[in-house]
Amino acid sequence: MKNNKVIKNTIYLLTLSVVILTVTVLKKESLILDSFFFEWMNAWSTPKLHAFMEQIVFLGSTEGLFILTVLTLLVLLRKYRFDLMVLYLSIMSCGLVVTYAMKKFIQRPRPAATVFVDFWGLGADSISYSFPSGHAMKSTLFFGFLTCCVYLHIKNKGIKASWIGIATIIVLSVGGGQMLNGRHFFTDIIAGYLVGLNLIFVNILLYGKYKEKVDHIMMQLPRKLPRKIRRNV
Structure with a gap:
């Protein structure tokens, strides 16, 4: 119950922050903070750094997340962790819907050239x-989910701390x-x-709320099913 209260308070705080930031962007397309970071990043820009960051950015792209999602679901399926599969799909689906809705509603132009949706040509x-x-x-959602799994299922504190840092x-x-x-502008990234963090906490709250009920139902399934499946749906 105490953990649920902390999660709820965190959700309220994150939601308020998003609302304030969104209203600010709607009122003023270009912010001083955005200009400062844009100029600061340009001062550090080099061809080699640009090429390296493109590889890192791929981890947050739609194509990159699609590949990582397939691998993640295969690992969870092999472990019979159907509950975590549902949680992961819920988190990522919420992220896609919310991102699309906010972009269409706010329609803030890019700082440089116009970018089009590109999922392997689609x-x-x-x-x-x-x-x-x-x-x-998307990168927050994916690595946030993995961090939750590491935090809950890995006992070694050193591994936990190392993973969180990475x-x-x-x-x-x-x-x-x-x-x-x-x-992107600086405020785009912060938003x-x-x-992303807000959606993770919302889904974790719902996951914890209904997992006990689902576990009880699944344990009533026929005994012919492997215990791993009945326990981890």
Whole structure:
């Protein structure tokens, strides 16, 4: 119950932050903070750094997440963790819907050239607006989910701390790469992180709320089913 209260308070805080940031962007397309970070990132930009960050950014792209999703689901399926498969699909589906809805509603232009949706050639005629950053949000959702799994199922504190550090660096690098390559404003990236974290906490809250009920139902399934399946649906 105490953990649920903390999660709910975190959701309220994140939601309020997203609302404030969204209203600010709607009122003023270009912010001083965006200009500052855009110029600062350009000062550090080099061809080699640009090429390297493109590889990191791929982890937050739709194509990259599709590959990572297939691998993740295969691992969970092999472990009979159907409950975590449902949680993962719920988190990522919410992310895609919320990202699309916010981009279409706000329609903030990109800082540089217009970017179109591109999923291996599909959707190339649809404009992908700037706010919030889909790369920042999707990388937050994916690595946030993996972090939750590591935190809950790995007992070694050293491994936990190491993974959290690695995941944080990757997620921040994806957002930084999008700014460095001129595809997003600073506030786009922050919004992507905030929305992503919010969706993770919302799904975890619902997951914890209904898991006991689902577990009880699944344990009533025929005994012929492997115990692993009945226990992990």
